[in-house]
Amino acid sequence: MSKALDGIRVIDMTHDQAGPSCTQMLAWLGAEVIKIEMADGRGDRSRWLRRDDPDLDSYFYLLLNNNKKSTTLNLRDQRGIDLFKTLIREADVMVENRGPGAMDRLGLGYEDLKAINPRLIYASVKGFGGYGPYSDYKCFEQVAQATSGALSCTGFDDRPPAMHGAGVGDSGTGMHMAIGILAAIVQRASTGTGQMVEVAMQEAVLNLTRVRFTGTLTDGTPEPRQTSHEGRRPDSVGGLFACAPGGPDDYVYLTMPPDNPGMFAAGMHAIGREDLLDDPRFASPDDRANSVEELAGIVAEWAASRDKHAVMKAFASEGVPCGAVLNTAEVLDNAHLRERKTVSDVQHPKRGEYAMIGCPVRLSDSPVELERAPLYGEHTDQIFTELGRLNADELDELRRDRVVL
Numbered sequence: 001m002s003k004a005l006d007g008i009r010v011i012d013m014t015h016d017q018a019g020p021s022c023t024q025m026l027a028w029l030g031a032e033v034i035k036i037e038m039a040d041g042r043g044d045r046s047r048w049l050r051r052d053d054p055d056l057d058s059y060f061y062l063l064l065n066n067n068k069k070s071t072t073l074n075l076r077d078q079r080g081i082d083l084f085k086t087l088i089r090e091a092d093v094m095v096e097n098r099g100p101g102a103m104d105r106l107g108l109g110y111e112d113l114k115a116i117n118p119r120l121i122y123a124s125v126k127g128f129g130g131y132g133p134y135s136d137y138k139c140f141e142q143v144a145q146a147t148s149g150a151l152s153c154t155g156f157d158d159r160p161p162a163m164h165g166a167g168v169g170d171s172g173t174g175m176h177m178a179i180g181i182l183a184a185i186v187q188r189a190s191t192g193t194g195q196m197v198e199v200a201m202q203e204a205v206l207n208l209t210r211v212r213f214t215g216t217l218t219d220g221t222p223e224p225r226q227t228s229h230e231g232r233r234p235d236s237v238g239g240l241f242a243c244a245p246g247g248p249d250d251y252v253y254l255t256m257p258p259d260n261p262g263m264f265a266a267g268m269h270a271i272g273r274e275d276l277l278d279d280p281r282f283a284s285p286d287d288r289a290n291s292v293e294e295l296a297g298i299v300a301e302w303a304a305s306r307d308k309h310a311v312m313k314a315f316a317s318e319g320v321p322c323g324a325v326l327n328t329a330e331v332l333d334n335a336h337l338r339e340r341k342t343v344s345d346v347q348h349p350k351r352g353e354y355a356m357i358g359c360p361v362r363l364s365d366s367p368v369e370l371e372r373a374p375l376y377g378e379h380t381d382q383i384f385t386e387l388g389r390l391n392a393d394e395l396d397e398l399r400r401d402r403v404v405l
Contacts, residue, residue, distance in 0.1 A: 001365070001366070002030075002365075002366070003029065003030020003366045004029045004030050004363055004365075005026060005029045005030035006030050008026070008030070008031040008032065008092045008093065008185065009031070009032045009090060009092050009093070010027075010031050010033045010091065010093040010094070010095060011034055011036060011084075011087055011091045011093070011094040011095070012033050012034060012035040012095055013036050013094065013095060013096040013098065013103075014096060014097045014125070015044045015045055015097065016044075016045065016049075016170070017046070017064060017141070017171060017174070018097050018125050018169070018170040018171070018173045018201060019095055019097035019125050019174065019177075020046070020065055020174070021064055021170065021171040021173075021174030021175065022123070022125070022173075022174035022175070022177040022181070023035070023068065023095050023174075024064055024065060024067065024068065024174075025174070025175065025178045025359070025361070026093070026178060026181065027066065027067035027068050028066070028067055028358075028359035028361070028368045028370075029359075029361070029363075029366065030366060031092075031093075032069070033068040033069065034068070034069050034070075034071060034087065034379070034383055035065065035068045035069060035070045035374065036071060036084065036087075037070060037071070037073075038072065038073075038074070038075075039072040039073055039074040039080070039377075039403060039404055040074075040405075042376075043070070043072065043376045043377070044061060046058065046060050046061040046065075047061045049061070056350055057350075057376075059354075061373060062348075062351075062354075062356070062372070063357060064373075065373035065374065066346075066358070066370060066371055066372065066373050067369075067370070067371045068373065069374055069378070069379035069382070069383065070374035070375065070376060070377055070378050070379055070380075071377060071380040071383045071384065071404070072377040072380055072404050072405045073404060074402055074403045074404070075106055075108075077401070077403050079398065079401075079403045080403050080404075081107065081108070083384065083388055083403070083404075085108075085113075085116055086387065086388050086389075087383070087388070088116050088117050088120060089117050090387050091117065091120060092119070092121060093120070093121045093181055093185075094113060094120060094121070094122055095123040095125070095177070095181070096123070096124055096125070097124070097125035097126070099138055100126060100130075100135060100137075100138070103124075110122045110124075110196045117194070118193050118194065119188060119192070119193060119194045120194040121181055121184045121185065121188065121194040121197060122197070123177055123180065123181050123184075123196075123197045123198075123199075124196065124197070125174070125177055125199055125201070126198065126199075126201070127139020127140075127143065127144065127200065127201050127202065128147075128200050128201070128202050129198060129200035129202075130198055134147075139169075139201045139202065140169070140170075141167060141168075141169035141170045143169075143201075144168075144170075144173070144201035144202055144205045145163060145164060145168065145169050145205055146161075147202045148169075148202050148203075148205035148206040148208075149209050149212065149213070150205050150206075150208070150209040151163065151164075152222065152223070152225075153209070153212045153222075153223040153224070153225055154225065155225045156225060157224060157225045159225075161225070168205050168208050169201050169204070169205050170201075172208050173201045173204040173205070176199045176204040176207065177199045180197040180198075180199060181197055183197075184197050236255060236256065236257050237255075237256040237257075237258065237267070237288075237292055237295045237296050237299060238254060238255035238256060238257070239253065239255075240252070240253055241254065241299060241300050241303040241304075241311070242303065242304055243303050243306055243307055243324075244304065244305055244306055244307050245307070249326070249327045249330075250307070250308055250325075251324075252303065252308050252311045252315075252323060252324050252325065253322070253325065254299075254315050254320060254323075255320075255321050255322075256299075258285050258289040258292065258295075259285040259288075259289070260285075262319075263319065263320055264277075264282065264288060265277055266315075266319045266320050267299070267318065267320045269318055270314045270315045270317070270318040270320060271298070271299065271314070273298065273302075276295075276298070281294060281295075308324035309324055311324070312324040331343070332355045341358060341370075342357065342358055342359075342360060343355055343356070343357055343358070344358060344370060346371070346372045347372065348372050350375070356370060377404070380405070384398075384404065
């Protein structure tokens, strides 16, 4: 079956997480993604980040580079630059997340590549964008959260700000970039020309955080960290509730807004306390709002003697949003995710079989087939013979000179 992005060729000049998460999504959707790595014997630094074995690619790398091809180029050698430009002539998209000004210093900036291929979509991930007071600053996940407002409103109300566990700065930026690239591909169909697409990490996280600015826009005051030590909001029977047997992840998160009578009734039915439906303390939305602590205490007492999966099932089956706190090991074995193949096992020539997280997007006419991440330079011969039009002797010479590996 054909894929949504069949025929789209992407030159992937990214590393670490923000860029690779974008290009991985494009690869999952059917684009041919050619990952260009440094011809230094190491490649993308994520190959050795958090490495558990010095002879194997790290899981950090494997999680972010599925369905891609890998080749190598020495861009400090003019022959490497020339080969890169040859690939650009055959490309639809080029994605990079190098430091500010790095591509321009190589002579591979937007105007340089546009002159070679006017249809090229040049996608650039930067910490703070191409202009503005911060534009020369480098950025990582934590910095993006800090400068977007996300960090200031995350954590406990009487403690310093806390980092969000999900990669909203890196992978969140990558998903914004994928959206921008897809929009540019659609526009190119009518204009015939490509364009530059830029996503700044600070701005991507700001977009993900925007609803937290409601209070600030209302009264001008900063949004507080509204989470108590129990992870509960003060205005709702919602938050974390401890479950048996009391381990570090034995919690559920549920939300039961006091202004929703149907959900209140469903919640009381879930815990077998239909008698509380006629209790004057909880008769109206205002009554429930004024008695939030009492109601939360009743739920907490019930949950404390049951395991988190039973608590989740009891509430969720009645229509009350509730989720067990699954740790990362539990997620990889989760029956729901396994059935949907969001988590599945892949085979690797060096690692053997391991669990891998797949594409969360499902298209009825473009199924995603999860493929392992490529070995370092695995597709060099294929790419430079087919697209670079080099013969075996020419490739051997470039290898001897370490222009490719």
